[in-house]
Amino acid sequence: MPGADDVLECPDLRHVLAARPSPFVPHNNFGGGFVSDADRVALTSMRFASGMSAGAAAQMQLAAETETAAAGSRGAVNWMEASLEQLSTPLPPWSIRAGARDTIYHDPKHTTAAIVTCGGLCPGLNDVVAGLVNKLTDYGVPEGNILGIRYGFRGFYDKTHKPIVLTKKSVDGIQLQGGTILGTSRGGANIKEIVKRIDMWGVDMLFVVGGNGGNAGASAIQQKCAESDVACNVIGIPKSIDNDILLIDKCFGFDTAVEEAQRALLAAKVEASSARNGIGLVKLMGRQSGFIAVQASMASGVVDAVLIPEVQFKLDGPTGLMAYLEQVRCRD
Ligand SMILES: Nc1ncnc2c1ncn2[C@@H]1O[C@H](COP(=O)(O)OP(=O)(O)O)[C@@H](O)[C@H]1O
Numbered sequence: 084m085p086g087a088d089d090v091l092e093c094p095d096l097r098h099v100l101a102a103r104p105s106p107f108v109p110h111n112n113f114g115g116g117f118v119s120d121a122d123r124v125a126l127t128s129m130r131f132a133s134g135m136s137a138g139a140a141a142q143m144q145l146a147a148e149t150e151t152a153a154a155g156s157r158g159a160v161n162w163m164e165a166s167l168e169q170l171s172t173p174l175p176p177w178s179i180r181a182g183a184r185d186t187i188y189h190d191p192k193h194t195t196a197a198i199v200t201c202g203g204l205c206p207g208l209n210d211v212v213a214g215l216v217n218k219l220t221d222y223g224v225p226e227g228n229i230l231g232i233r234y235g236f237r238g239f240y241d242k243t244h245k246p247i248v249l250t251k252k253s254v255d256g257i258q259l260q261g262g263t264i265l266g267t268s269r270g271g272a273n274i275k276e277i278v279k280r281i282d283m284w285g286v287d288m289l290f291v292v293g294g295n296g297g298n299a300g301a302s303a304i305q306q307k308c309a310e311s312d313v314a315c316n317v318i319g320i321p322k323s324i325d326n327d328i329l330l331i332d333k334c335f336g337f338d339t340a341v342e343e344a345q346r347a348l349l350a351a352k353v354e355a356s357s358a359r360n361g362i363g364l365v366k367l368m369g370r371q372s373g374f375i376a377v378q379a380s381m382a383s384g385v386v387d388a389v390l391i392p393e394v395q396f397k398l399d400g401p402t403g404l405m406a407y408l409e410q411v412r413c414r415d
């Protein structure tokens with residue numbers, strides 16, 4: 084179990100790279116100052132007293148799935164039979180604070196960076212791409228040294244979609260477009276081939292904008308780089324329309340998704356209200372997580388029942404969904 088002062092560790096390359104002052108030191112980062120490596124952020128977490136506490140079952144199932152994925156061929160954990168202690172992933176109480184440092188470890192003039200977007204779409208992907216390109220350029224990374232990988236991880240080795248060069252000019256205004264200008268994809272990624280290209284192209288830092296899959300891929304790339312003595316920093320940028328990434332309170336794009344979902348809910352309400360015995364049925368994003376559905380439904384105030392993956396329900400019987408819908412119909 085982690086101790087009271089333990090900190091969530093991220094691997095870094097400080098032992099192989101030379102320390103140098105940030106180019107922003109002379110003007111104190113435009114007056115914004117710098118973040119100390121000793122600054123800490125508390126990780127929000129929940130400790131359930133027992134499996135009977137509300138929400139504990141979903142947490143246990145999530146932990147079991149994580150454990151199952153990690154166990155691989157060792158077989159699945161039966162979360163119904165396992166204890167909370169067996170299933171929970173102990174986290175240290177602290178993480179390090181993000182932000183500009185006064186000491187950096189890459190010489191911007193000789194740095195090559197790459198950006199890849201993976202998985203499902205999420206509002207704000209282009210803002211993140213533009214933000215990275217603008218900030219890297221401000222640090223002094225030369226024009227021509229920032230690569231955009233096309234259509235997810237496989238863009239590293241797909242001969243038909245070679246990487247593109249990203250500049251301040253080419254990303255100007257992209258935040259006003261939906262989707263991702265780089266393209267994205269799901270499905271298998273060949274980590275060995277990716278690391279081969281990182282080495283061949285001399286990529287010093289790779290930014291992976293992805294969900295749980297993309298971040299698992301980023302972790303696999305980082306491990307392979309370390310094994311192969313390829314000195315590339317791999318940075319995972321959490322992206323999830325569903326807001327289902329552990330450790331962060333809210334992901335970019337989630338609020339937009341909730342706002343947009345309400346338009347569909349309100350339209351369905353109008354439609355259903357105009358028909359005799361009308362029922363509106365809206366399917367929202369979030370195959371494995373109900374945050375969008377719940378928050379959009381509550382905010383819109385026009386929804387009678389929300390079905391989410393985290394909560395089991397039954398259709399029939401006196402306490403089933405059908406009986407409830409009948410009550411609502413009679414009420415109207
Ligand atoms: N455990 C893993 N190891 C390596 N790569 C992975 C892993 N899980 C997913 N990926 C890769 O990450 C990419 C994005 O994953 P996906 O689950 O589709 O989306 P998201 O990043 O939104 O969760 C896919 O190309 C997939 O091959």
Ligand SMILES: O=P(O)(O)OC[C@H]1O[C@](O)(COP(=O)(O)O)[C@@H](O)[C@@H]1O
Binds near residue numbers: 294369
């Ligand atoms: O069309 P599919 O394969 O069901 O995927 C839809 C799912 O992908 C998402 O858009 C995002 O999922 P990821 O975070 O795994 O990319 C979910 O909100 C949605 O439920």
